[in-house]
Amino acid sequence: MTPSVRRIAAALCALGAALTACGTTGTTRPAPAGSPGSARPSATRPPVLAPGPGGLTPVFEHGPRTLGKTVAFTFDADMTADQGPRAASGEHFDNPGLIAALRTLKVPATVFMTGRWADQYPDQARSLGRDPQFEVANHSWSHYAFTAGCYGLPTVTADRMRTDVQRAYTSLRKAGVPNPMPYFRFPGGCYDQQALRALSGLGVTAVQWDVVSGDAFATDADAVARQVLDGVKPGSVVVMHCTRSAAPTTERVVRAVVPELRSRGYRFVKVSELIGRANAPAPTGHRPPSHAKT
Template sequence: MITLVRRAVAVCALGAALASCATSRPAQQPPRPAPSLSPAVPSSPPTLAPGPSGLTPVFRNGPRTAGRTVALTFDADMTADQGPRARSGERFDHPRLIAALRELGVPATVFMTGRWAEEYPDQARSIGRDPLFEVANHSYSHYAFTGDCYGLPTVSADLMRADVERAYAAFRRVGVPEAMPYFRFPGGCYDRRALRALAPAGVTAVQWDVVGGDAFATDAAAVARQVVDGVRPGSVVVLHCTRSAAPTTERAVRTIVPELRSRGYRFVKVSELIAAGHGRG
């Protein structure tokens, strides 16, 4: 028996069969270095799958049952032929609105025309590089993609995709790093021909389910009331980021945001709504 014990102690001393050595304590292991983490690979922005026959998909609102989220979207409109009006002093930007969104901490999606980005490159770059916002495509020229769309000039079907790609090129030139693969039709006007023409561009068309009514409005309280009364969980609200055409928007937003927050709503960007579900209205 003594011989067996001596053998067991010798085995423990050599560090082998520790589990069978009841009288010895396991050797303390040095701490392991933390595993190095590889840089996170950025994921692609969420989009919808192509619609029937491969048409451009259309997104109108997020899911109604995934919590009280709402996306404020702002169209930065400027048509290709409005340069002379801008040079004469008309303002198609709205820096006080963007400042208000930053002050209130409200994420938002700005649907920008390429012509707007060229006219206001510093603002476009500032918005595009601010993580609070995301920049999406509102065409280059803000010409309509259908006939009879609020009196806008029209883009022929063979030039529709080129107009969208020209806007993305304008964003890159002014320093917007990653414009989203989302497109809003000027005036919200589209048909099957337009959806077919844009399919190769790989964008998701983004509409809305709440009209802010701020275009050419003079009563900020009325705009705010229309938005607040119309919002439901998952809503996409369309407003504007142009001083000359929507002068009351900043004041309306300062009412809309606290009121919706008091009702339990959380503001998100369009990309978060798309990621949450494929609502198409």
């Protein structure tokens, strides 16, 4: 080895040591297998809420009320484990017109997708997952309820809850969603302490809402639009549905509500931005807003 080569090698070694000391080598602690972070480098992982006491899964309902007029539209892509025959006979659990409207209106959104929906509509799941306008999150695989007495949904047993969430992430990735978000929405929005404990350690934030659109099974788009407009506040999370058979008016609602909210000064964001804002330090002399619970 010539002197010049030795000097270059020594310089490279010194640089490597310095990077290691500064923690910039890119080495990350691996996430649990099947968790939303297992395929995503730590530097690009989206914001989540800190676990509650004893590692309990945290719950997010809305963003800060004092950091500007932002609102997150969320859409549940529902399909239960036993609805395959209905889809095969022609029932539509997707809503391409709604997604096209969101793209035309340039409205970012978060889609909470069941694994069964992704299995049925992999091309649409892939399209949403690869479009930076959207983020795809977990809505369970089966869309079975995590508590009893939840809008007539079948229930998943406590020992299967964790597996159901992990199976949904597997379906999302299989469909071509490269980076499903570490956010989970309970089917029907129903949960209790047992459900929160069952999902502890998965690294997910449970995402609820503070504005119920009422689009599920609705036939009056104007009434749904009024309900959304009356309910939205700065930092709101609005729940709607991406299912033609169960929410046939949603596209019309979106087309009516979006320009009106923009005229009121609202900016549309994804859930990840609201959670990131919730994690930001509160201004000096101000108490942090109440936006989450465990």
